[in-house]
Structure formats: structure tokens, C-alpha cells
Amino acid sequence: MSRNQWLLLLTVVVFLFMVDPMYAGPGGAVAKVFFKTWWGKIILGVITIVFLPLIIYIRLIEYRKAKKIKSLLAKLSVKHKEFSWLNLDKEFSNVIRRVYNAWSNEDLSEVKNYMNHWYWQNQQSVFLDQWKRENLKNVSSMKEIKKIRPLYLELSEEPNLEGSRIAIAIDVVVEDYLKDRTTNKIVQGKEGYDLEEYVWFLEYTEGKWLLDDIKEGGLSLEIAKIPNVIPEKIGIVV
Numbered sequence: 001m002s003r004n005q006w007l008l009l010l011t012v013v014v015f016l017f018m019v020d021p022m023y024a025g026p027g028g029a030v031a032k033v034f035f036k037t038w039w040g041k042i043i044l045g046v047i048t049i050v051f052l053p054l055i056i057y058i059r060l061i062e063y064r065k066a067k068k069i070k071s072l073l074a075k076l077s078v079k080h081k082e083f084s085w086l087n088l089d090k091e092f093s094n095v096i097r098r099v100y101n102a103w104s105n106e107d108l109s110e111v112k113n114y115m116n117h118w119y120w121q122n123q124q125s126v127f128l129d130q131w132k133r134e135n136l137k138n139v140s141s142m143k144e145i146k147k148i149r150p151l152y153l154e155l156s157e158e159p160n161l162e163g164s165r166i167a168i169a170i171d172v173v174v175e176d177y178l179k180d181r182t183t184n185k186i187v188q189g190k191e192g193y194d195l196e197e198y199v200w201f202l203e204y205t206e207g208k209w210l211l212d213d214i215k216e217g218g219l220s221l222e223i224a225k226i227p228n229v230i231p232e233k234i235g236i237v238v
Contacts, residue, residue, distance in 0.1 A: 058221045062151060062169065065224040069150040069166075072172070072228065075236040080161060082234065085150075091187040091209055092148055092168060099211060100174070106132070115211045116203060130170075136178045143193050146171040151220060152201065154229040161234075164204040165212070169220045170198050199223055 070085045077084035095114050102110040108124045115123070131138055152167035174196055177189025197217025202209040215223075230236065 002113075014191070041180075062149065062220060062224045065151055066149040069153045072153060072230065072236060073150075076155070076234070088150075088166075088209070092170075092214060093145055094202075095202070095209065095211060096145060096148075096172070096200070097142065100140065100172075103138070103140045103235050106138070113208070116205065119212055127152075131178065134238050135181050137172065137181050138176065138178055139191075140176045141176070141193075142172055142174045145174060146195065149226045151208070152226050152228065155231060155234050156204070157231045161204060162206070165201065166204075166209075167199055167223050169197060169199050169217065171195060191226055227235040 006017050037089070073083050073085045073088070077087075081087070097110075098111050098114055106128050108115070108128065112120055127140070149169050150166060151169050152165075154165040155161060156163035156165075172195070173193050175191060175193045177186050177191060179186045197220065198213045199217060199220055201210060201213040201215075202208075203212045216222055
């Protein structure tokens with residue numbers, strides 16, 4: 001393809017993402033309704049074929065980063081067993097399910113022990129409480145967790161590694177849409193489950209991993225490229 005054709009294609013893709021209505025699941029992370037339609041799926045398939053080399057490159061970067069982090073965690077778990085990836089994968093899966101259930105119930109007080117205070121307060125007031133005031137209900141349901149993979153690891157020098165942070169990419173089968181409570185009319189989004197990708201950030205606090213932020217999956221490559229932070233004091237070979 002010529003340079004002008006590439007620019008035209010990129011312009012169309014950006015336009016579709018800008019004009020398409022957005023709706024929010026946990027964290028206000030957005031999913032695009034257009035690509036759920038028949039034409040949207042056709043266009044998405046074409047885009048996937050055209051950008052296949054780029055997609056493969058992104059996945060390769062993320063795969064290598066995840067493999068490196070898991071290797072670091074394996075070494076770290078010799079002294080800190082709670083940091084083994086098997087334990088983390090199980091714990092993160094639990095957090096994800098609980099957060100989605102609480103979000104579906106429109107009451108994040110159910111997961112106060114799984115989020116840091118600022119993030120919990122922000123999510124409840126900025127999204128859920130605001131939608132209630134607007135007579136809207138966010139229907140958010142997670143059917144399945146397909147994959148969890150680490151993208152970034154930052155270890156702390158504090159005792160018991162307090163304050164350590166990790167970013168994980170998650171692939172989940174979910175549906176999210178907003179509807180009017182009175183009429184049940186969908187005002188944003190569309191019914192039906194789809195595979196979505198998000199990036200979750202968690203911080204190790206008082207022996208527990210607390211959700212600190214959620215970003216859309218499009219940022220996964222950018223986050224995977226950030227170098228891990230492993231202080232020499234920790235005593236593991238990077």
C-alpha cells in the first residue's frame with residue numbers, strides 16, 4: 001500500500017473509534033459498539049489482516065515481557081512464596097471476579113478490601129452514583145476470564161515488599177451497556193458478550209494486592225515496553 005493509502009486507512013480507523021459511542025465497565029474502561037455490528041466485524045477483520053504484522057509484533061513483545069516477569073517472580077518466590085505466579089494468578093482472578101460482581105450490583109462497598117481507598121471512592125462516585133442520578137443502570141456482566149498475563153513489575157525495597165506494583169493484561173468475555181431504569185431502553189452500548197482486553201494495575205498493601213487503576217487494552221504495548229523496576233537490594237538477578 002502507498003503512503004496515502006496507509007494514511008487514509010489510519011484516518012478511517014481513528015474516525016471509527018472517535019465517533020463510536022462509548023460505555024463503561026469497571027474502571028470506566030471503554031468498549032466500542034461499532035465493532036459489535038455486522039459491518040463493524042467485517043471492517044475489524046480487514047483491519048486485522050492489514051495490521052497482522054503489527055499485531056504479531058505487539059504480542060511478541062508482550063509474550064517476552066510476561067515470560068521475563070514470571071522468571072523474576074519465580075526467583076523472588078524462593079523467599080516470598082506469596083509472589084509466585086501461580087498464587088498471583090489465582091489471587092488476581094479472584095479480585096477480577098469480585099470487582100465485576102460488585103460493579104454489576106452497583107455497590108463497590110462489597111470490594112472495599114480489594115481496592116485502595118482513593119480508587120474505590122472515585123469509581124463509586126464518578127461512575128456508579130452519577131449514573132444513578134441520571135436514572136441510568138450499567139449492566140455489566142463477566143462470563144469468563146480467558147487470560148491473565150503480567151506486563152510490568154515494580155518491586156519495593158520496603159519490608160515485606162510493601163508498595164510493590166504490577167500491571168496485568170486481562171482478556172475477559174463481558175457485556176457492558178447503559179440502559180434507562182424507567183424504560184429499559186439501551187442508551188449506550190449493546191447487549192451481548194464479547195472478548196475485551198484491559199490493563200489492571202495493582203499495589204501490594206499490607207499483604208494484599210489492591211486494585212489501583214484500570215486502563216483500556218490498547219495501552220498494553222506501551223506498558224509492556226516500560227522497564228521493570230527491580231532494586232539491587234532485593235537480591236535477584238534481572
